[in-house]
Amino acid sequence: MVDSAGARPLATSEPEKDPSLPDEGREMTLMEHMIELRDRLIKAVLALAIGTIIGFVVAEQAFRLLISPLPEAAKVVALSPTDTIISYFKVSLVIGTIIGMPVILYELLQFVLPGLYPNEQRYLYYIVPAATVAFAGGAVFAALVVVPFSIRYLSGFLAYLVSPTYQIQSYIGFVSSLMFWIGIVFEMPLVIFFLAKLKIINYQKLSSSRKYAIVLIAVLAAVITPTPDPFTMMIVMVPLVILYEIGVQLARVA
Numbered sequence: 001m002v003d004s005a006g007a008r009p010l011a012t013s014e015p016e017k018d019p020s021l022p023d024e025g026r027e028m029t030l031m032e033h034m035i036e037l038r039d040r041l042i043k044a045v046l047a048l049a050i051g052t053i054i055g056f057v058v059a060e061q062a063f064r065l066l067i068s069p070l071p072e073a074a075k076v077v078a079l080s081p082t083d084t085i086i087s088y089f090k091v092s093l094v095i096g097t098i099i100g101m102p103v104i105l106y107e108l109l110q111f112v113l114p115g116l117y118p119n120e121q122r123y124l125y126y127i128v129p130a131a132t133v134a135f136a137g138g139a140v141f142a143a144l145v146v147v148p149f150s151i152r153y154l155s156g157f158l159a160y161l162v163s164p165t166y167q168i169q170s171y172i173g174f175v176s177s178l179m180f181w182i183g184i185v186f187e188m189p190l191v192i193f194f195l196a197k198l199k200i201i202n203y204q205k206l207s208s209s210r211k212y213a214i215v216l217i218a219v220l221a222a223v224i225t226p227t228p229d230p231f232t233m234m235i236v237m238v239p240l241v242i243l244y245e246i247g248v249q250l251a252r253v254a
Contacts, residue, residue: 047103052096087172138186192247
């Protein structure tokens, strides 16, 4: 448009974009997605590395705690010169994962959920710290409850015939793996809440599928727990059922 004197064009204002809508810019190319993935992975790895360095400071106390469930008669041995340092590093890595979890989760969610509306993205700032606490709680639960019961059963089996001797690297690998996966499944209520917020699942579906969920939880508990006895399995299964019920109730208010 031009003004009445024909001197210069009049400025036309573009309609303001609704801030509640997601960015509708051009679609990113595959290379741009790969670059973004690289950048976010670098940030996540840096957070894990910093957390692991901090974990080295307190790893000895955690190390003592993890081997404390072993019976007094049991011997812990290193079969190679690197066994002890590798075991120490595994413990530090678990601690580093807990410390770096906020950044790791944030970068992961920002990559896989780029199309969220701004009012949906704000839930990430609540879910990320809550997920960190849940993961840490699961790891602590595994270290203080599941591991002692499991070791007590496994060490006592045929103890009158076999003298228990443990390779430190295998033992710490077993314990750290248990802590990691139980920490992951402890995040179940937050995952359910977030999916309910995105309208992917709802309270009615979760409530009606409760019996199937309990069966799946029983299978998951059987896979996670290293012992064949049902008592140790129940130690893991009962908290998971409770966590599922918490998730169902969170879905109701989502």
